Amino acid sequence: MAKDFRHLNLFLIKESFSAEPFSQHISDQADVSEFPLVEESGIVGQLFVKNSIERRPNWADTLDSVVGKKIENLGNRSSSAVLFLKGDAGVYALVFGYGRYLLDQTRCVQDFGIKTALNTLDHRTLRSVDLHTLEEQPVQKKAQAPRDAEVGVFGIDILRDILRAVTGQAKKGVSLFQITGGDAMFSCSVNVPSNLLAALCDRIQQYYRESTYKENFAWVDNVQRVKDEGEISRLDELLCKAIAARSKDIIITVPEVISWDEVDGFSFTRAKNDIQPTVEAERYFDTLGEVSIDRLNSDKVFVSRAGANHDISFPVYRCVYFEIVEADGVRLLFDGKWYKVNRDFSSRINESLDDIDISDIDFPGVFVWDDAGSAKIESEGDYNERVAKSESFHLLDKKLIKTNRTTTSIELCDLLTPKRQFIHAKHRKGGSAGLSHLFAQGTVSAEVTVGDRAFRKKARTELNKISAAARDLLPWRSKALILRSFS
Template identity: 30%
Template sequence: MAEKTQNLSIRLLKPDVKPEDSVRQGVQLADWPQFEGAKIATGSVGGNPPSWADFPALAADHKSQLFQRFAFGLIFIFVDNRWFAISFGLGHSKIDPSAIEQDFGLKVVLNTVDHTKLRSADLRTPDANTVSRRSQTSRGSEQTAFDIDPERDIVRGLLGEPKDKSFATKVSGGDALSLRRKVSLNELPDLCSRALTFYGADDYKQQFSWIDQIRHVRDQALIDKLEIKLVEALSQALAADPPATDDIHLAYPTIYDPDKAGWVRFRGFNLNEIYPDLEISHYLSGLKAKNGAAYQDNYLVNHSVQECDETGQVPGESWKIRDCLVFETELDGLASAVVV
């Protein structure tokens, strides 16, 4: 098969997760004969007139001609004893974020990118008012061009040119690895294998050693302790009337694009309201109205935030509520830790 320039979005499933356990409810996987054991899912979402069709007061027959549909595709291949998910269109929205390795794409980019040819950086500064920003340059630049504070900023994504052009002509990554290159279908396994090798390397320490100064906690015992304190704080906030939100807030875990879906809704506890902003007060007030004043630890993974339009339709990105919470605390008498 001829090579074609393709934008690929690749995610690495956690070691104990299989494809059928990584997709959202309603996604049907089928065998994909291109590679042994591979799986595929395709489909579309939408099919209704766009929400803006009401505003210009279109006639019913005119409105009936407008249909908004979005296609998605997901491919799962097993390489080097790990499952990889390659998404197309809205395929990424059909993957459960908890099923994939966090920072997989970022780690690959750090180990492959030419540090003098960076083009974009997604940064997050956790604070009483969490700031997320994307800094871009008009040409390839050193990391100093992005004003990164290694003691305060969490790097959530980088884009640039790789040193080895046989891997890609452009790479970017956060949790997912995005790359652009000429590729044929039969090259996918080798490409995933190379990405996995880069993921496990530590070459990044030569130019990006500072990135380890502030990063996501990986130790599960420490995460459990932090989540206990978070649940206690949420229980206290929920018990107040109205719910108290001074020490906890919500922030998008990625750079938010309001043009894609300008509203949000909370899922997991039968709340039908939609909101124009992501606010902790909306979440706690809605939760209190539905479930009372007790906050349970399973809410952190069972509740989620989902982008939508003003009618509550057109599903966009979705994140577990735990991934959107920002809470600063001291743990075991050590320096403050931030749960994000």
């Protein structure tokens, strides 16, 4: 390997903070030592190194107990560092080891990593992608290919998936290697001496400023970052009100894919020693007191890791998942960033929906009533049962049928009409995730019913428990099927 070949993990400090002392970009909770740079380095900047101490892993006590004494040499020590560089175009942070956890990442440009990667990658050479899927439960996924591949190989759903990170090779004319970009951090390998690192960072920032990613990755803008500070403040205020009301729609989750085999548990600021196996929003709310965005940014979710020299932590604000449905679209918070659905994208979806025939079934309304000042709404199960009785439909709600085409048993539908209409019902709550779930139910049921003869046989058996007439609504042969799903 060439002497000056090195792997770099780079953050860009926001321009509004670039004139401040480098020490201001370090997290308040980081225990670090500061080192000035020698003039011969050719770098204007500062180095910060974590003050690391040896720590016995949590599992050491288990081993001690089985041998009857304390086992020596089970301690470990890890190193982390941040090197700040001042270039002609900005201030940068190069992180080493777990150095990114030493940074105050609220001071970093949040889309620097992913956007720079998309502008520098050859779209035909992707090796891995990290995704966040917009669902009722936030799902984080990582997919990896054994060799260079195009984006279609990874099965990305452009209707629901937010691209969090991507890895691949540089396109022609970009002298970088092994490119990875995820949120605020851009990683690459380069062959460059230390005295040219600042100039290299300036060149990488130029890639960030480009928009060439639109040629092959335009779909990533279907869901866009909210960048207007006034809009972010308005949404943050709505978030604080929801937290103060202890809304069940608030989810707190670790914002990164983690290795669960290394995790002992999770805890919060003001209850750090109360380590639990899962992250529960209610536990945090119990310790919170007054709600503010500053408090959410200063409070931490701690991840206690088995055998690690130190735990890692994330600001609670980065861990909140929250969705707001408004007249002009959906806003959602994830990983400390507000997103909105692209309006043009919404328009195209609406145009597609306009082509779908509206059901001629006259569905009864949902019962809503007041209970001691609290609005109550009829449950999904009660609604399905009432409609089945009043309309003489066959009730199939919660009647699960096994199929080898899905990971779990599924419902044929909630209600089946004498005209072979499959009705799927879902409460209109929980934002767009519920609607997405409804469409997914209808799609999966239709595809499995048409394509899986064994499933149709099991479904007919279930229908026969209702009546022979219900059974015969589902023919043996798929070509005889006429499927229509309504909500």
